[in-house]
Amino acid sequence: MSDFDLIGHDDVADLARGAAVLGTGGGGDPYIGRVMAEQAIRRHGPVRVVQLADVPDDALVVPVGMMGAPAVMVEKLPAGHEPARAVAALAEVLGRTPTHVACVEAGGVNSMIPITAAAELGLPLIDGDGMGRAFPELQMMLPTLEGVAATPMALTDEKGNSLVLRTVDNRWGERLARPATVEMGASAATAIYPMDGAQAKRGLVPGTLGVARDLGARLARARREHADPVAEAVAALGGFELLRGKVVDVSRRTTGGFVRGRAGLEGTGEWAGHTLALGFQNEHLVAERDGAVVASTPDLICVLDAETGEPVTTEAMRYGFRVAVLGIPCHPRWRTDEGLDLVGPRYFGYDHDFVPVERLV
Amino acid sequence: MSDFDLIGHDDVADLARGAAVLGTGGGGDPYIGRVMAEQAIRRHGPVRVVQLADVPDDALVVPVGMMGAPAVMVEKLPAGHEPARAVAALAEVLGRTPTHVACVEAGGVNSMIPITAAAELGLPLIDGDGMGRAFPELQMMLPTLEGVAATPMALTDEKGNSLVLRTVDNRWGERLARPATVEMGASAATAIYPMDGAQAKRGLVPGTLGVARDLGARLARARREHADPVAEAVAALGGFELLRGKVVDVSRRTTGGFVRGRAGLEGTGEWAGHTLALGFQNEHLVAERDGAVVASTPDLICVLDAETGEPVTTEAMRYGFRVAVLGIPCHPRWRTDEGLDLVGPRYFGYDHDFVPVERLV
Structure with a gap:
């Protein structure tokens, strides 16, 4: 940069x-x-x-x-x-x-x-x-x-x-x-x-900041050129598409200074017949596809509008949204024992150990 | 002093x-x-x-x-x-x-x-x-x-x-x-x-501090000399005895960093047949005798062990305690409009105006 x-x-x-x-x-x-x-x-x-x-x-x-x-x-x-x-x-x-x-x-x-x-x-x-x-x-x-x-x-x-x-x-x-x-x-x-x-x-x-600016520009260009912004994001960030589909269920409450909740998605297109559940506390923390964890904190779970590539925040997500969910490897220092003590799934109350997204998908 | x-x-x-x-x-x-x-x-x-x-x-x-x-x-x-x-x-x-x-x-x-x-x-x-x-x-x-x-x-x-x-x-x-x-x-x-x-x-x-030390010494002396410590406190502080009796009911919870609650007393001796209810938030705020307010914040409502003259705190008060309740005029600046805005009964959610204890009893 x-x-x-x-x-x-x-x-x-x-x-x-x-x-x-x-x-x-x-x-x-x-x-x-x-x-x-x-x-x-x-x-x-x-x-x-x-x-x-x-x-x-x-x-x-x-x-x-x-x-x-x-x-x-x-x-x-x-x-x-x-x-x-x-x-x-x-x-x-x-x-x-x-x-x-x-x-x-x-x-x-x-x-x-x-x-x-x-x-x-x-x-x-x-x-x-x-x-x-x-x-x-x-x-x-x-x-x-x-x-x-x-x-x-x-x-x-x-x-x-x-x-x-x-x-x-x-x-x-x-x-x-x-x-x-x-x-x-x-x-x-x-x-x-x-x-x-x-x-x-x-x-x-x-x-x-450089990564963010370049990614933002690629998403905008893909939208202008009627290309697939989700594929751009996957390519730019070195991640994996976990599902594309429709939001069918969101429960969310603001409590103790956080927004916490869950969202349910049903796959569409090549993902038809699959479901994905997201758990969040301000940020997305766990993605389960068809009941099995496919990405989990500290790896990044990103939700984009499937059409426009615009990022969808946990508080903006609504029933009926068409989205794509990406899993992206986090910074390697988060994957150390000390890092996982701070931000691993068990810290947030989930009953599973961290497995890198690239091994889960 | x-x-x-x-x-x-x-x-x-x-x-x-x-x-x-x-x-x-x-x-x-x-x-x-x-x-x-x-x-x-x-x-x-x-x-x-x-x-x-x-x-x-x-x-x-x-x-x-x-x-x-x-x-x-x-x-x-x-x-x-x-x-x-x-x-x-x-x-x-x-x-x-x-x-x-x-x-x-x-x-x-x-x-x-x-x-x-x-x-x-x-x-x-x-x-x-x-x-x-x-x-x-x-x-x-x-x-x-x-x-x-x-x-x-x-x-x-x-x-x-x-x-x-x-x-x-x-x-x-x-x-x-x-x-x-x-x-x-x-x-x-x-x-x-x-x-x-x-x-x-x-x-x-x-x-x-001088007032407190002298009061504490008078209470201790009254106890040693088998005199009435409650009368000593009333005389020392220029207050009024509101009731002597037995604690028959205490409800108290610690919430939001405060201890809040109510206590019910039944009169004994010359106060037999009368009841007194105390409302508190860390401190005693209102005393109602036989259903009528007889002392209220910002005037002082003090509870003493009737035998020993030892002060009883809102969190120490228990069923069966024999106590005397005193009402004592507060510092005159608390009785101004500005003072009552800060600490008057309505600030604490009570539905009555402040009346000085010396006019109520």
């Missing part, structure tokens, strides 16, 4: 679409994310992008994102300044000004929030993120596996409230930040996992 | 007992508070007491206490260092070292916690508190009526987690601190309402 050194207004739509695919159903709605980032770039100018390998070891890198149930962000739009205020609140307790902003995760909103913060603060944005996908809880970042502390972290809301946390470990960060997020209206901006450049290079996944 | 310039080991028992009476059923168990304060004084020496009038206008005063359901503190003892750590966390964001510690409220634990913090930090303790009694929510301090902000405030737990809040108003402080307190195990130490000496002189109630 050597040509990717600036995010301008016209890059945002592709980037938001591609990032929402990587968001595996969570990470926020691409339309809202797009509007916010475009507005920030119009106001403050394009955002400079720095490749992870070029970040100095003594940099102060601050990942930024929104915490909370993505469904809520549709109704309660962030005011726009709270991500930058979260960075400022964290900078105050660190006693140092951050040199780089990064993405906590990939997602339609959470790849955009760091753009708005970087634009407003005049800081460069790192091409990378903390997960290579999206996950629902804050300790679920690859830097946790490198021993990087999530705290001090800051949370801010659109009303002007802020909170700085210091916790004994990253799971305690999740435990204390989540109820505050709920009180703040089920979504809040966070600046978290402050780290130096050396830690960022070990901890973050490189190139996510 | 010109003679009250030092709290030594032998002052603590009386102080804890008297403060628990003023705690109106909340503010924590006097036995636990006593043990903690005695331990701190044994370790660090006596605590210097400063009268409110003698605090310099440019002092930095930090009220300290425990937030949470007092019932929990009986099972989950504070480790001892978290109040001092809360002050330190607050000092860090203030960029200044506090000059004085104060009590957020009167109570068996919450008049003791500031002693432990003052002892550990080597700071003087102000003879006074923020309520002249105890109340369940953090915005319910008289300094709120003087426009003093509750935040920045710090919360710490015994595990080593800490949280600093900045909120747009004091009720938002309560909304964001309460769920964190619940996650911290339903009790946490707080350093809150940082203020200068001039604000403290306007905002705090002077002399509470």
Whole structure:
């Protein structure tokens, strides 16, 4: 991605679409994310992008994102300044000004929030993120596996409230930040996992923004050219088509600051006669085809509109939608024992061990 | 209280007992508070007491206490260092070292916690508190009526987690601190309402510690001399006996970080044939005798063991206890329109206006 050194207004739509695919159903709605980032770039100018390998070891890198149930962000739009205020609140307790902003995760909103913060603060944005996908809880970042502390972290809301946390470990960060997020209206901006450049290079996944922008552009082109966008996504991400079909059942509730639920699909076309069940908590976590697990966290389970290739978030999914479900290998560090302790199926209460998607399909 | 310039080991028992009476059923168990304060004084020496009038206008005063359901503190003892750590966390964001510690409220634990913090930090303790009694929510301090902000405030737990809040108003402080307190195990130490000496002189109630110590000593003496401790308390506090009798019914649950419930009493002796119902949320809020309100928040409703004069907290009250219930006029600032907006009966969901206890009985 050597040509990717600036995010301008016209890059945002592709980037938001591609990032929402990587968001595996969570990470926020691409339309809202797009509007916010475009507005920030119009106001403050394009955002400079720095490749992870070029970040100095003594940099102060601050990942930024929104915490909370993505469904809520549709109704309660962030005011726009709270991500930058979260960075400022964290900078105050660190006693140092951050040199780089990064993405906590990939997602339609959470790849955009760091753009708005970087634009407003005049800081460069790192091409990378903390997960290579999206996950629902804050300790679920690859830097946790490198021993990087999530705290001090800051949370801010659109009303002007802020909170700085210091916790004994990253799971305690999740435990204390989540109820505050709920009180703040089920979504809040966070600046978290402050780290130096050396830690960022070990901890973050490189190139996510470039991958997202290219994927978003390929999906848009396929749509324009009446090609198959699903096949484009499979080719771009090196994944597997798990099913195409119709959504016949969705149960979903927003509880404890998360959206949780299940969706049932019936295959159509060459998948006729097959069914697929999806389990999610903000993000898709398990896909069972005809009763057998065919993909499971931490591998990516992505749902696309079968016609347009637009990513479908867990809160947007509705009865009757025609979708394709993809399974995509996750970052290899998630597949270690330590990674699976954090984000494997058993952590989320599923009664099976992780098996790589490429062995299941 | 010109003679009250030092709290030594032998002052603590009386102080804890008297403060628990003023705690109106909340503010924590006097036995636990006593043990903690005695331990701190044994370790660090006596605590210097400063009268409110003698605090310099440019002092930095930090009220300290425990937030949470007092019932929990009986099972989950504070480790001892978290109040001092809360002050330190607050000092860090203030960029200044506090000059004085104060009590957020009167109570068996919450008049003791500031002693432990003052002892550990080597700071003087102000003879006074923020309520002249105890109340369940953090915005319910008289300094709120003087426009003093509750935040920045710090919360710490015994595990080593800490949280600093900045909120747009004091009720938002309560909304964001309460769920964190619940996650911290339903009790946490707080350093809150940082203020200068001039604000403290306007905002705090002077002399509470002296009143509590003298009351505690009178109750102990009455017990030794087989006199009537209840009559002593009534005389000391200028209050009214509302009923003596037996607890015949208690319903209580710990929910949302509070202990809430009702207790029913049947009169004995000269009160035979009368009943009294108490409603509480951490503290006693309303007393109805024979179906009519005879005392209500913000006036103090205090329950004493009829034999020993020991204060009975809302979580210690049990079927069969022989108790006396007192009604005592609150600090006059609570009786203003602004005070009643914060802590009047309607705020707590009762369908009656406040009438002073001296007019009701």
